[in-house]
Amino acid sequence: MSNLEFIHANWSAPKNVRAVMSLRKGGISKPPYANLNLACHVGDNLFAVAGNLDLLREALMLDLGYQWLDQVHSADVIEIESASAKIKADGLITREPRNACCVLTADCLPVMFANKEGTEVAVAHAGWRGLQAGILKNTIAKMTSDPNDIMAWMGPAIGPCHYEVGIEVKESFRASAATQEELNLVESSFAESDLEGKFYMNLYLLARRQLLAMGVSSVSGGDHCTHCEEDKFYSYRRDGKTGRMASIIFFQEAF
Numbered sequence: 001m002s003n004l005e006f007i008h009a010n011w012s013a014p015k016n017v018r019a020v021m022s023l024r025k026g027g028i029s030k031p032p033y034a035n036l037n038l039a040c041h042v043g044d045n046l047f048a049v050a051g052n053l054d055l056l057r058e059a060l061m062l063d064l065g066y067q068w069l070d071q072v073h074s075a076d077v078i079e080i081e082s083a084s085a086k087i088k089a090d091g092l093i094t095r096e097p098r099n100a101c102c103v104l105t106a107d108c109l110p111v112m113f114a115n116k117e118g119t120e121v122a123v124a125h126a127g128w129r130g131l132q133a134g135i136l137k138n139t140i141a142k143m144t145s146d147p148n149d150i151m152a153w154m155g156p157a158i159g160p161c162h163y164e165v166g167i168e169v170k171e172s173f174r175a176s177a178a179t180q181e182e183l184n185l186v187e188s189s190f191a192e193s194d195l196e197g198k199f200y201m202n203l204y205l206l207a208r209r210q211l212l213a214m215g216v217s218s219v220s221g222g223d224h225c226t227h228c229e230e231d232k233f234y235s236y237r238r239d240g241k242t243g244r245m246a247s248i249i250f251f252q253e254a255f
Protein backbone atom coordinates (compact mmCIF):
# COMPACT_ATOMS: atom_id res chain seq x y z
CA MET A 1 0.00 0.00 0.00
CA SER A 2 1.26 3.44 -0.81
CA ASN A 3 0.71 6.22 1.66
CA LEU A 4 0.88 9.35 -0.41
CA GLU A 5 0.12 12.69 1.15
CA PHE A 6 -2.58 14.89 -0.28
CA ILE A 7 -3.91 18.39 0.19
CA HIS A 8 -7.47 17.85 1.42
CA ALA A 9 -10.20 20.33 0.59
CA ASN A 10 -10.98 22.34 3.75
CA TRP A 11 -14.68 22.88 3.21
CA SER A 12 -17.99 21.75 4.65
CA ALA A 13 -18.93 19.19 1.96
CA PRO A 14 -20.71 16.05 3.21
CA LYS A 15 -18.50 13.18 4.40
CA ASN A 16 -19.21 10.99 1.36
CA VAL A 17 -17.47 13.55 -0.90
CA ARG A 18 -13.68 13.38 -1.22
CA ALA A 19 -11.69 16.17 -2.82
CA VAL A 20 -7.89 15.99 -2.84
CA MET A 21 -4.87 17.31 -4.67
CA SER A 22 -1.73 15.22 -5.07
CA LEU A 23 1.68 16.61 -4.10
CA ARG A 24 5.01 16.09 -5.85
CA LYS A 25 6.34 13.83 -3.08
CA GLY A 26 6.19 10.03 -3.02
CA GLY A 27 6.41 9.00 -6.68
CA ILE A 28 9.04 7.43 -8.93
CA SER A 29 9.63 10.07 -11.61
CA LYS A 30 13.18 11.40 -12.01
CA PRO A 31 14.14 15.10 -12.22
CA PRO A 32 12.88 17.42 -13.60
CA TYR A 33 9.63 15.54 -12.95
CA ALA A 34 10.46 14.32 -9.42
CA ASN A 35 8.57 12.61 -8.00
CA LEU A 36 4.83 12.07 -8.40
CA ASN A 37 4.19 13.42 -11.89
CA LEU A 38 0.74 12.28 -13.08
CA ALA A 39 0.81 13.77 -16.60
CA CYS A 40 1.70 11.86 -19.78
CA HIS A 41 2.06 14.94 -21.99
CA VAL A 42 5.01 16.69 -20.35
CA GLY A 43 7.90 14.53 -21.59
CA ASP A 44 8.28 12.29 -18.54
CA ASN A 45 9.00 8.55 -18.87
CA LEU A 46 5.58 6.94 -19.42
CA PHE A 47 6.45 3.90 -17.29
CA ALA A 48 7.16 6.24 -14.39
CA VAL A 49 3.83 8.02 -14.93
CA ALA A 50 2.00 4.68 -15.03
CA GLY A 51 3.75 3.68 -11.78
CA ASN A 52 2.72 6.95 -10.18
CA LEU A 53 -0.90 6.42 -11.28
CA ASP A 54 -0.78 2.98 -9.60
CA LEU A 55 0.46 4.63 -6.39
CA LEU A 56 -2.41 7.11 -6.61
CA ARG A 57 -4.99 4.34 -7.04
CA GLU A 58 -3.53 2.42 -4.09
CA ALA A 59 -3.48 5.50 -1.89
CA LEU A 60 -7.13 6.31 -2.53
CA MET A 61 -7.90 2.64 -1.81
CA LEU A 62 -11.15 2.54 -3.71
CA ASP A 63 -12.52 1.09 -6.87
CA LEU A 64 -12.89 4.33 -8.79
CA GLY A 65 -13.27 5.18 -12.45
CA TYR A 66 -10.77 7.94 -13.25
CA GLN A 67 -11.77 10.46 -15.90
CA TRP A 68 -8.85 12.49 -17.26
CA LEU A 69 -8.97 15.44 -19.62
CA ASP A 70 -7.09 16.70 -22.62
CA GLN A 71 -7.01 20.25 -21.22
CA VAL A 72 -7.00 23.07 -23.75
CA HIS A 73 -7.75 26.21 -21.67
CA SER A 74 -11.33 26.22 -22.95
CA ALA A 75 -14.61 26.88 -21.15
CA ASP A 76 -15.98 23.44 -22.12
CA VAL A 77 -17.49 21.37 -19.34
CA ILE A 78 -18.59 17.76 -19.87
CA GLU A 79 -20.98 15.73 -17.75
CA ILE A 80 -20.02 12.06 -17.39
CA GLU A 81 -21.93 8.97 -16.23
CA SER A 82 -18.87 6.75 -16.23
CA ALA A 83 -15.15 7.15 -16.85
CA SER A 84 -13.79 6.66 -20.36
CA ALA A 85 -10.81 7.72 -22.49
CA LYS A 86 -9.51 11.28 -22.21
CA ILE A 87 -12.00 13.98 -23.20
CA LYS A 88 -11.00 17.31 -24.72
CA ALA A 89 -12.47 19.80 -22.22
CA ASP A 90 -11.52 21.71 -19.07
CA GLY A 91 -14.32 20.82 -16.71
CA LEU A 92 -16.10 17.65 -15.54
CA ILE A 93 -19.36 17.04 -13.71
CA THR A 94 -20.79 13.78 -12.44
CA ARG A 95 -23.87 12.67 -10.52
CA GLU A 96 -22.70 9.06 -10.34
CA PRO A 97 -20.76 7.67 -7.37
CA ARG A 98 -17.14 6.51 -7.70
CA ASN A 99 -16.43 8.56 -10.80
CA ALA A 100 -13.21 10.42 -10.05
CA CYS A 101 -13.20 13.72 -11.95
CA CYS A 102 -9.58 14.77 -12.43
CA VAL A 103 -7.67 17.80 -13.68
CA LEU A 104 -3.90 18.23 -13.92
CA THR A 105 -2.20 21.49 -13.00
CA ALA A 106 1.12 23.13 -12.19
CA ASP A 107 0.14 26.80 -11.49
CA CYS A 108 -3.35 26.95 -13.04
CA LEU A 109 -6.23 27.00 -10.58
CA PRO A 110 -8.16 23.78 -9.93
CA VAL A 111 -11.68 24.46 -8.60
CA MET A 112 -13.79 21.69 -7.08
CA PHE A 113 -17.55 21.77 -6.56
CA ALA A 114 -19.99 19.72 -4.51
CA ASN A 115 -23.66 20.08 -3.68
CA LYS A 116 -24.84 19.98 -0.06
CA GLU A 117 -26.46 16.57 -0.51
CA GLY A 118 -23.22 14.98 -1.76
CA THR A 119 -24.86 13.74 -4.95
CA GLU A 120 -23.22 15.97 -7.55
CA VAL A 121 -19.56 16.97 -7.90
CA ALA A 122 -17.46 18.82 -10.45
CA VAL A 123 -13.94 20.04 -11.14
CA ALA A 124 -12.66 22.83 -13.39
CA HIS A 125 -9.22 23.70 -14.75
CA ALA A 126 -9.11 27.47 -14.48
CA GLY A 127 -6.10 29.33 -15.78
CA TRP A 128 -6.56 32.92 -16.85
CA ARG A 129 -7.87 31.90 -20.28
CA GLY A 130 -10.48 29.58 -18.78
CA LEU A 131 -11.56 32.18 -16.23
CA GLN A 132 -11.84 34.77 -18.99
CA ALA A 133 -13.80 32.40 -21.23
CA GLY A 134 -16.26 31.53 -18.43
CA ILE A 135 -15.25 28.02 -17.30
CA LEU A 136 -16.63 28.60 -13.78
CA LYS A 137 -19.90 30.05 -15.07
CA ASN A 138 -20.32 27.08 -17.43
CA THR A 139 -19.66 24.59 -14.65
CA ILE A 140 -22.31 26.12 -12.38
CA ALA A 141 -24.77 26.38 -15.29
CA LYS A 142 -24.33 22.71 -16.21
CA MET A 143 -24.69 21.40 -12.67
CA THR A 144 -28.30 20.52 -11.87
CA SER A 145 -28.02 21.73 -8.26
CA ASP A 146 -29.10 25.26 -7.40
CA PRO A 147 -26.04 27.54 -6.91
CA ASN A 148 -27.22 28.10 -3.30
CA ASP A 149 -26.69 24.39 -2.74
CA ILE A 150 -23.21 24.35 -4.27
CA MET A 151 -19.93 24.92 -2.43
CA ALA A 152 -16.57 25.46 -4.09
CA TRP A 153 -12.96 24.88 -3.04
CA MET A 154 -9.98 26.42 -4.78
CA GLY A 155 -6.95 24.13 -4.82
CA PRO A 156 -3.31 25.25 -4.88
CA ALA A 157 -2.39 27.56 -7.77
CA ILE A 158 0.21 30.22 -8.45
CA GLY A 159 -0.31 33.10 -6.02
CA PRO A 160 -0.51 36.84 -6.71
CA CYS A 161 3.05 37.01 -5.34
CA HIS A 162 4.35 35.28 -8.50
CA TYR A 163 1.77 35.37 -11.27
CA GLU A 164 3.10 38.19 -13.44
CA VAL A 165 1.19 38.71 -16.69
CA GLY A 166 1.21 41.22 -19.54
CA ILE A 167 -1.25 44.06 -19.91
CA GLU A 168 -3.05 42.12 -22.67
CA VAL A 169 -4.34 39.67 -20.05
CA LYS A 170 -5.88 42.47 -18.00
CA GLU A 171 -7.25 44.10 -21.15
CA SER A 172 -8.98 40.89 -22.25
CA PHE A 173 -10.81 40.75 -18.89
CA ARG A 174 -11.70 44.43 -19.16
CA ALA A 175 -13.08 43.90 -22.67
CA SER A 176 -15.36 41.07 -21.56
CA ALA A 177 -16.64 42.81 -18.40
CA ALA A 178 -20.38 43.41 -18.77
CA THR A 179 -21.00 45.61 -15.72
CA GLN A 180 -19.24 48.25 -13.62
CA GLU A 181 -18.99 45.64 -10.88
CA GLU A 182 -17.11 43.28 -13.19
CA LEU A 183 -14.80 46.12 -14.23
CA ASN A 184 -14.10 46.86 -10.57
CA LEU A 185 -13.28 43.20 -10.04
CA VAL A 186 -10.76 43.30 -12.89
CA GLU A 187 -9.11 46.37 -11.33
CA SER A 188 -8.79 44.69 -7.94
CA SER A 189 -7.49 41.40 -9.43
CA PHE A 190 -4.46 42.97 -11.17
CA ALA A 191 -1.77 44.78 -9.17
CA GLU A 192 0.84 46.83 -11.02
CA SER A 193 4.31 45.33 -11.20
CA ASP A 194 7.59 47.28 -11.21
CA LEU A 195 7.91 46.46 -14.89
CA GLU A 196 6.00 48.62 -17.32
CA GLY A 197 2.99 46.89 -18.85
CA LYS A 198 3.15 44.01 -16.36
CA PHE A 199 0.71 43.11 -13.61
CA TYR A 200 0.48 40.57 -10.82
CA MET A 201 -2.76 38.69 -11.31
CA ASN A 202 -4.75 37.28 -8.39
CA LEU A 203 -6.43 34.13 -9.74
CA TYR A 204 -7.96 33.33 -6.36
CA LEU A 205 -9.64 36.70 -5.90
CA LEU A 206 -11.03 36.72 -9.43
CA ALA A 207 -12.35 33.16 -9.19
CA ARG A 208 -13.82 33.66 -5.71
CA ARG A 209 -15.69 36.81 -6.73
CA GLN A 210 -16.94 35.19 -9.97
CA LEU A 211 -18.30 32.25 -7.97
CA LEU A 212 -19.95 34.40 -5.29
CA ALA A 213 -21.55 36.58 -7.99
CA MET A 214 -23.17 33.43 -9.39
CA GLY A 215 -24.70 32.68 -6.00
CA VAL A 216 -22.46 29.80 -4.92
CA SER A 217 -23.05 29.26 -1.20
CA SER A 218 -19.43 29.19 -0.05
CA VAL A 219 -15.95 29.41 -1.53
CA SER A 220 -12.94 28.17 0.43
CA GLY A 221 -9.27 27.42 -0.29
CA GLY A 222 -6.94 29.69 -2.22
CA ASP A 223 -4.25 29.66 0.45
CA HIS A 224 -1.16 28.33 -1.34
CA CYS A 225 1.32 29.44 -3.98
CA THR A 226 2.66 26.64 -6.19
CA HIS A 227 5.66 28.83 -7.12
CA CYS A 228 6.63 29.63 -3.50
CA GLU A 229 6.14 26.11 -2.11
CA GLU A 230 8.74 24.21 -4.12
CA ASP A 231 8.88 21.17 -1.83
CA LYS A 232 5.15 20.50 -2.25
CA PHE A 233 4.17 21.61 -5.75
CA TYR A 234 5.22 21.61 -9.36
CA SER A 235 5.24 25.08 -10.90
CA TYR A 236 5.43 25.65 -14.64
CA ARG A 237 6.37 29.30 -14.12
CA ARG A 238 9.21 28.38 -11.77
CA ASP A 239 10.61 25.32 -13.54
CA GLY A 240 9.30 25.17 -17.12
CA LYS A 241 9.90 21.49 -17.83
CA THR A 242 8.15 19.85 -14.89
CA GLY A 243 5.39 17.52 -13.70
CA ARG A 244 1.71 18.02 -12.88
CA MET A 245 -0.37 17.50 -9.73
CA ALA A 246 -3.85 15.95 -9.96
CA SER A 247 -6.96 17.45 -8.38
CA ILE A 248 -9.47 14.68 -7.87
CA ILE A 249 -13.08 14.76 -6.67
CA PHE A 250 -15.63 11.98 -6.30
CA PHE A 251 -18.41 10.87 -4.00
CA GLN A 252 -19.42 7.52 -2.61
CA GLU A 253 -22.93 6.28 -2.05
CA ALA A 254 -24.19 7.88 1.15
CA PHE A 255 -24.35 5.28 3.93
Ligand SMILES: [Zn+2]
Binds near residue numbers: 159162228
Ligand atom coordinates in the same frame (compact mmCIF):
# COMPACT_ATOMS: atom_id res chain seq x y z
ZN1 LIG B 1 4.39 32.90 -4.70
